[in-house]
Amino acid sequence: MKGETEVLGRWRTAIVAALVAGGALAVLADAARAERGVVIERASGSVQLVDNATRAALARVEGLGDLSHASLVFSSDARYVFIFGRDGGLTKVDLAAARVVGRVVQAGNSIGGAISRDGRVVAVANYEPGGVKLFDAASLEHLAEIPATYGAEGKRAKVVGIVDAPGNRFVFSLFEAGEIWVADVADPRAPRVTRLANVGREPYDALITPDGRHYIAGLFGEDGLALVDLADVSAGARRILANYGRGEEKLPVYKMPHLRGWAVAGPYAFLPAIGRHEVLVVERATWRETARIPVHGQPVFVMARPGGGQVWVNFAFPRNDTVQVIDVERLALVETLKPGRTVLHMEFSAGGEEVWISARDDDRVVIYDTASFKRLGALPAASPSGIFFEWRAKRVGM
Amino acid sequence: MATRRILGTVAAAGWLGAAVAVGGEPPAAVRQAELTHLVRQDCGSCHGLTLKGGLGPALTREALRGKPAASLVVTILQGRPGTAMPPWRDFVTEAETAWIVRKLQEGTLDER
Numbered sequence: 001m002k003g004e005t006e007v008l009g010r011w012r013t014a015i016v017a018a019l020v021a022g023g024a025l026a027v028l029a030d031a032a033r034a035e036r037g038v039v040i041e042r043a044s045g046s047v048q049l050v051d052n053a054t055r056a057a058l059a060r061v062e063g064l065g066d067l068s069h070a071s072l073v074f075s076s077d078a079r080y081v082f083i084f085g086r087d088g089g090l091t092k093v094d095l096a097a098a099r100v101v102g103r104v105v106q107a108g109n110s111i112g113g114a115i116s117r118d119g120r121v122v123a124v125a126n127y128e129p130g131g132v133k134l135f136d137a138a139s140l141e142h143l144a145e146i147p148a149t150y151g152a153e154g155k156r157a158k159v160v161g162i163v164d165a166p167g168n169r170f171v172f173s174l175f176e177a178g179e180i181w182v183a184d185v186a187d188p189r190a191p192r193v194t195r196l197a198n199v200g201r202e203p204y205d206a207l208i209t210p211d212g213r214h215y216i217a218g219l220f221g222e223d224g225l226a227l228v229d230l231a232d233v234s235a236g237a238r239r240i241l242a243n244y245g246r247g248e249e250k251l252p253v254y255k256m257p258h259l260r261g262w263a264v265a266g267p268y269a270f271l272p273a274i275g276r277h278e279v280l281v282v283e284r285a286t287w288r289e290t291a292r293i294p295v296h297g298q299p300v301f302v303m304a305r306p307g308g309g310q311v312w313v314n315f316a317f318p319r320n321d322t323v324q325v326i327d328v329e330r331l332a333l334v335e336t337l338k339p340g341r342t343v344l345h346m347e348f349s350a351g352g353e354e355v356w357i358s359a360r361d362d363d364r365v366v367i368y369d370t371a372s373f374k375r376l377g378a379l380p381a382a383s384p385s386g387i388f389f390e391w392r393a394k395r396v397g398m
Numbered sequence: 399m400a401t402r403r404i405l406g407t408v409a410a411a412g413w414l415g416a417a418v419a420v421g422g423e424p425p426a427a428v429r430q431a432e433l434t435h436l437v438r439q440d441c442g443s444c445h446g447l448t449l450k451g452g453l454g455p456a457l458t459r460e461a462l463r464g465k466p467a468a469s470l471v472v473t474i475l476q477g478r479p480g481t482a483m484p485p486w487r488d489f490v491t492e493a494e495t496a497w498i499v500r501k502l503q504e505g506t507l508d509e510r
Contacts, residue, residue: 042447043447066446066447066448066450068442068446068447068448069443069446069447069452086446086447086448086450086452087448087450108450109446109450109451109452111452127451127452127453128451158453160453175453202482204453204482220482252477252484252485253482253484254440254443254484255440255443255444256443256444256453256482317440317443318489342439360439361439
């Protein structure tokens with residue numbers, strides 16, 4: 001208990017120092033080593049607050065419901081996180097106080113969420129009932145609902161791949177409907193929605209490029225991805241990497257890839273193939289295929305290291321004990337690591353020097369140096385899944 | 399096409415149903431624990447850790463009520479072509495699958 005109070009004090013001190021001093025030096029001195037993060041503990045409905053300077057846990061926050069598929073976003077000042085649980089729970093946690101400050105169970109089944117660029121609106125993507133709900137980031141007051149209705153019978157689709165986009169917009173995809181919607185939340189009580197139909201069969205997840213320009217949805221029901229230029233939404237979605245499987249029979253997919261994360265490195269975007277043990281490489285200038293890199297299994301996360309140079313990949317069951325590293329210059333594998341049983345997620349430090357990897361069935365988070373691939377340490381955690389460092393607060397689509 | 403798939407499923411279900419009825423030995427305790435873990439964690443990737451559904455449908459007792467066990471066994475072993483449900487026959491035997499289906503229909507696998 002004593003240790004917990006001490007470390008909490010440190011978190012608070014660091015945040016207060018950054019806020020009060022406001023000076024670049026104070027922030028930089030802190031940022032050079034201290035970076036705080038949150039580790040989802042999947043089975044116990046809790047999160048650990050961690051410090052990447054000491055590689056230690058600061059505190060644990062419990063009572064967050066079903067976190068079997070959980071993600072979170074930071075408030076724009078990184079003081080709070082908004083955690084999206086599978087059971088429809090939206091929980092606001094104060095990182096400085098290490099406690100829950102707000103919680104609503106807003107749907108029956110949720111997949112994730114996003115926070116508007118101005119930090120005022122939190123959007124949650126729901127499977128049941130299919131749609132998006134908007135909440136006030138300060139109070140968690142419910143502001144509006146966008147039902148994901150489609151077709152003549154007014155059925156509701158599961159919503160996937162929600163991201164924040166420049167201009168206080170949210171972009172998301174409708175799995176059964178094969179549509180991408182862009183919602184302008186300038187007035188969050190009356191969002192204005194632009195619907196793009198026929199984007200492709202079964203979009204399963206999506207990402208926004210780090211410059212906020214392009215939204216890319218992966219398609220499960222066909223070979224290819226849907227691309228929307230957010231500077232010209234009225235032009236609609238176009239297909240990229242169409243027919244990358246070339247009609248060959250797909251390998252079984254035991255877990256859906258996750259597209260959120262950095263997929264862009266240098267002139268390329270790196271994307272998981274579906275039903276093929278490959279990472280697809282497209283040139284961003286033309287959106288044409290540049291290469292396909294054979295990898296260990298069905299890719300789940302394909303993440304470019306901040307600062308460039310490398311792309312890290314983890315894999316679906318049953319090949320989920322492995323992580324591979326692609327060299328961006330050579331477009332080839334340079335390293336294969338075995339961090340532990342059931343690797344679910346990876347998160348880089350802000351500068352990309354370290355990567356934290358959750359090994360769910362070993363109940364630990366393993367830390368590697370990304371230059372030497374040396375194992376730097378490990379942190380105990382109960383069934384860890386997502387890991388999120390506070391640098392995300394400033395980035396679009398994270 | 400749809401008709402053929404249904405007929406195929408029914409035929410296979412009949413055959414498996416017989417096999418299951420004959421070889422219905424429950425798996426050993428260690429294996430039961432592994433199977434429970436597999437269902438919650440890996441089936442849970444799509445169906446939810448608590449089996450209340452995700453991109454895939456719910457696998458709770460209520461959701462599976464009235465569904466013939468034999469066809470559920472076939473779905474698990476062979477997957478459902480044209481959907482996201484993959485075949486699991488490389489990881490579980492027929493008898494193990496029958497045990498999983500029984501436990502799902504009893505609602506005893508989704509307890510935490």
